[in-house]
Amino acid sequence: xxxxxxxxxxxxxxxxxxxxxxxxxxxxxxxxxxxxxxxxxxxxxxxxxxxxxxxxxxxxxxxxxxxxxxxxxxxxxxxxxxxxxxxxxxxxxxxxxxxxxxxxxxxxxxxxxxxxxxxxxxxxxxxxxxxxxxxxxxxxxxxxxxxxxxxxxxxxxxxxxxxxxxxxxxxxxxxxxxxxxxxxxxxxxxxxxxxxx
DNA sequence: GCTAGGCAGGAACCCCTCCTCCCCT
Numbered sequence: 240x241x242x243x244x245x246x247x248x249x250x251x252x253x254x255x256x257x258x259x260x261x262x263x264x265x266x267x268x269x270x271x272x273x274x275x276x277x278x279x280x281x282x283x284x285x286x287x288x289x290x291x292x293x294x295x296x297x298x299x300x301x302x303x304x305x306x307x308x309x310x311x312x313x314x315x316x317x318x319x320x321x322x323x324x325x326x327x328x329x330x331x332x333x334x335x336x337x338x339x340x341x342x343x344x345x346x347x348x349x350x351x352x353x354x355x356x357x358x359x360x361x362x363x364x365x366x367x368x369x370x371x372x373x374x375x376x377x378x379x380x381x382x383x384x385x386x387x388x389x390x391x392x393x394x395x396x397x398x399x400x401x402x403x404x405x406x407x408x409x410x411x412x413x414x415x416x417x418x419x420x421x422x423x424x425x426x427x428x429x430x431x432x433x434x435x436x
Numbered sequence: 437g438c439t440a441g442g443c444a445g446g447a448a449c450c451c452c453t454c455c456t457c458c459c460c461t
Contacts, residue, residue: 251460252460252461253461254460254461255461256439256440256441256461257439257440257441257442257459257460257461258440258441258442258461259441259442259443260441260442261441262441262461265461294461296438296439296461297461300437300461301461332460333459333460334458334459334460335460336443336444337442337443337444337458337459337460338443338459338460338461339460341442341443341460342460342461363458363459373457376458376459377458377459378458378459378460379459379460396461
C-alpha cells in the first residue's frame with residue numbers, strides 16, 4: 240500500500256500537564272484521513288476522567304472543566320476504546336513522538352493493560368521538510384500561520400479543534416510539498432496502544 | 437502564553453555523557 244492510499248488517524252491529547260509520568264489524559268480526539276484527505280465525518284472524541292483535580296491553569300488553557308470529565312472513562316479505558324476505533328490505521332500527531340505517544344505508553348503502563356504495536360508519524364517532520372529545521376518555529380500555531388489557515392470557529396487547545404486544524408495543516412503541507420515537486424518524507428515510528436477487544 | 441518536565445537528536449568521540457533545542461499541556 241503506497242503512502243497515498245494509506246489511512247491515517249490524526250489524533251491529539253489534552254492532559255493535566257506536560258509530564259507523562261506525573262500527569263494524566265483528560266481528552267482524546269481524532270479524525271481519519273485517507274489519501275491525504277480529511278474525512279470530517281469519521282471523527283472520534285471523548286473526555287477522560289483523570290481521577291484527580293484538573294489544575295486551574297489547564298482549565299483556562301484547554302477550556303476543560305472538572306464537570307466535563309465527571310462520568311467519563313478512566314485513561315486506560317478511554318485509550319482502549321480509542322484503540323478499537325483506530326483499528327489498523329497509522330497514527331499521526333504533532334510532536335507525537337515526544338508528547339502524545341509518551342502519554343499513551345505511560346497510561347498503558349499505569350493501567351496495566353494488554354498492548355498491541357502501532358505505527359505512527361510525527362507531523363513535525365513535514366514542517367521541518369518544508370521550512371527547514373533550524374531557526375523556524377514548528378509549533379502548530381506557527382505552522383497554521385505559515386499556511387494561512389485560520390481557526391475558523393475551531394477552538395485551539397480543545398483536542399477536537401486541534402485535530403481538525405492539524406488535519407487541514409497536513410493536507411496543506413502535503414500540497415505545498417507537491418507544488419515544489421517533493422514527496423512528503425514521514426519517518427515511521429513504532430509505539431503501542433491498548434490491545435483491541 | 438504566564439508555568440513546569442524531559443525526550444530526541446546532535447556533538448564529540450569510540451561509548452558514553454553532556455548539551456541544547458523545541459514542543460507538547
